[in-house]
Amino acid sequence: MKSHKIYATDLDNATLDQFYRALEQDFSVRGALMPDAHLGYSLPIGAVIATSGVILPSWVGYDIGCGMCAVSTSFDGDQVRRQAKHIFTAIYRAVPVGFSHNRSDTPWDCQHIPRTPVVDRLLAKNGLKQLGSLGSGNHFIEIGSDESQRVWVIIHSGSRNLGHSVASHYMKLAGGGKAREGHFGFAVSSETGCRYIKDLNFCLQFARQNRFEILRRVVTEMQQHCDGDARWSELINRNHNHAEEKDGLWIHRKGATHAEAGMRGVIPGNMRDGSYIVVGKGNPQALWSSSHGAGRALGRKQAQRQISMTHFNDSMDGIVARIDRTTLDEAPAAYKNLDTVMARQKDLVTILHRVHPLINIKG
DNA sequence: ATGTAC
Numbered sequence: 001m002k003s004h005k006i007y008a009t010d011l012d013n014a015t016l017d018q019f020y021r022a023l024e025q026d027f028s029v030r031g032a033l034m035p036d037a038h039l040g041y042s043l044p045i046g047a048v049i050a051t052s053g054v055i056l057p058s059w060v061g062y063d064i065g066c067g068m069c070a071v072s073t074s075f076d077g078d079q080v081r082r083q084a085k086h087i088f089t090a091i092y093r094a095v096p097v098g099f100s101h102n103r104s105d106t107p108w109d110c111q112h113i114p115r116t117p118v119v120d121r122l123l124a125k126n127g128l129k130q131l132g133s134l135g136s137g138n139h140f141i142e143i144g145s146d147e148s149q150r151v152w153v154i155i156h157s158g159s160r161n162l163g164h165s166v167a168s169h170y171m172k173l174a175g176g177g178k179a180r181e182g183h184f185g186f187a188v189s190s191e192t193g194c195r196y197i198k199d200l201n202f203c204l205q206f207a208r209q210n211r212f213e214i215l216r217r218v219v220t221e222m223q224q225h226c227d228g229d230a231r232w233s234e235l236i237n238r239n240h241n242h243a244e245e246k247d248g249l250w251i252h253r254k255g256a257t258h259a260e261a262g263m264r265g266v267i268p269g270n271m272r273d274g275s276y277i278v279v280g281k282g283n284p285q286a287l288w289s290s291s292h293g294a295g296r297a298l299g300r301k302q303a304q305r306q307i308s309m310t311h312f313n314d315s316m317d318g319i320v321a322r323i324d325r326t327t328l329d330e331a332p333a334a335y336k337n338l339d340t341v342m343a344r345q346k347d348l349v350t351i352l353h354r355v356h357p358l359i360n361i362k363g
Numbered sequence: 364a365t366g367t368a369c
Contacts, residue, residue: 063364099366137364164365241364 004031005285007344008046015039019047025183027054029249032287034256035344036295036336042183045255046295048287052249055193055200056185057170059252060243064167064200065207066158067239067292068257068266069215070277070355075151075228077358080143083225084320084359090221091141095214096133097363101160106131108209115202116195118169122162130160131206132213136363138293138330141218144274144355152355153222153230154275155214156268158241159207166203170196188250200243208237236277238265240292251287259283259290259349267349269294269338271330271360272315276342278349290348294338303334321360330362 002023008015015038022043023031030050037046042058049059080087096102105128119127134141134157142154159166173192174184186193212235219230243252257265261282267290268275282288298306304325312331316323342351 061364066364135364139364158364161365167364 002028002030004033006033007035007286007348008033008037009035009344011037012039015044018044022047022049022059022183027051027185030287032285032289034286034289034291035341036255036291036293038295040254043252043254046291048251048253048256048289050249050251050287051185053188054185055188055196055243055250056183056252057167057174057196058184059254060167060200061241061254062164062167063158063241064163064203065239066241067156067207067211067237068268069155069211070236070266070275071153071215071230071232072234073151073153073219073228073230075222075226077145077149077151079226080151080222080358086225087143087222088320088359088361090224091218091361094217094221095141095361097361098136101126101129101133102131103129105129106213110205113202113205114198116199118166118195119162119199119202122165127162130162131210132217133160133210134214134361134363135160139363140271141214141361142268142275142355142357143218143222143359144357146353146355151228152277153215153218154266154268154355155211157207157211157214159203160210162206163203166199170199204239204242207239211237236264236266246288253289255292256289257292258288259286260288264352265290265349267291267293267342270332270335271321271357271362272319272332273338274354274356276338276351277353277355279352280349281347283348286348290345291341294335294341296334297336298334300329303329303331307331307333319357319360322362327362
């Protein structure tokens with residue numbers, strides 16, 4: 001078996017099998033499985049695999065560049081608490097959530113960023129309308145307060161339909177039509193491989209710009225109700241779905257955060273327990289990575305069946321959030337314990353701050 | 364993960 005390190009302790013066989021099947025591929029060199037790992041398609045969520053000369057769209061996934069932004073602010077926590085319901089309502093007016101996007105294009109100077117006609121077509125269609133939209137599922141906006149009562153704004157979102165369309169396009173190309181299940185990739189020096197890498201990198205920038213735009217809108221809305229601003233120069237941005245070249249290998253991270261020594265990151269838990277702001281240790285055994293969250297304890301359907309609305313309501317006491325049947329599969333009880341996950345990755349990241357939610361926005 | 368069509 002090739003060199004690998006597993007940081008998860010409660011893995012099911014299906015997830016472990018999926019990881020080993022990926023690692024067995026000829027082009028796989030080394031692997032790591034983060035403490036929040038669970039079953040995905042082709043590669044588990046929370047897996048990191050280094051390959052030699054091959055890049056696989058299915059190992060990056062559909063939401064290319066999905067990730068986190070966080071910024072601390074000069075807002076006063078008590079004022080935010082008092083205005084929380086107003087801010088909550090204002091954000092839902094300013095940021096499209098779920099499947100929706102903006103009515104008009106969001107300005108973005110992206111002419112200089114390389115891309116192929118695949119991306120150009122999507123931009124000409126409605127790509128720029130998607131900038132500043134949140135999406136659905138586990139994507140969220142969190143306004144919270146840390147151990148020093150400092151207010152943070154944290155965003156989890158990705159490359160929306162643009163990234164999804166790019167990913168689908170290249171997965172079909174790689175798999176000859178059957179995109180999802182196999183370990184189909186491109187030689188990185190092939191023409192198609194170069195095209196995928198170019199569009200992948202564009203999508204990483206697009207996802208980052210999407211989070212910036214959401215952050216800008218959230219802070220603008222907060223300023224209608226409170227005094228303060230973001231400390232923009234200290235903005236953190238980390239994506240957890242990408243592939244990047246390092247020392248001649250292609251490192252695929254699918255639901256895993258890049259965590260080089262000194263690199264800051266954000267590890268979200270759930271809508272009640274909030275998020276950790278961390279700094280990487282650059283652990284080579286973990287392929288310079290950490291978890292991307294707490295990980296799900298229950299699948300979405302299972303969560304909808306098992307968790308009662310009463311329990312969900314009670315567990316969210318004191319936090320302004322959308323608490324109804326549409327967000328039940330995002331209830332705190334659907335996720336693993338965040339502190340257990342953090343304990344398993346103490347050799348991967350150092351904790352800088354703990355942010356507890358005041359307001360949570362979901363699609 | 365994504366809206367609306369291989």
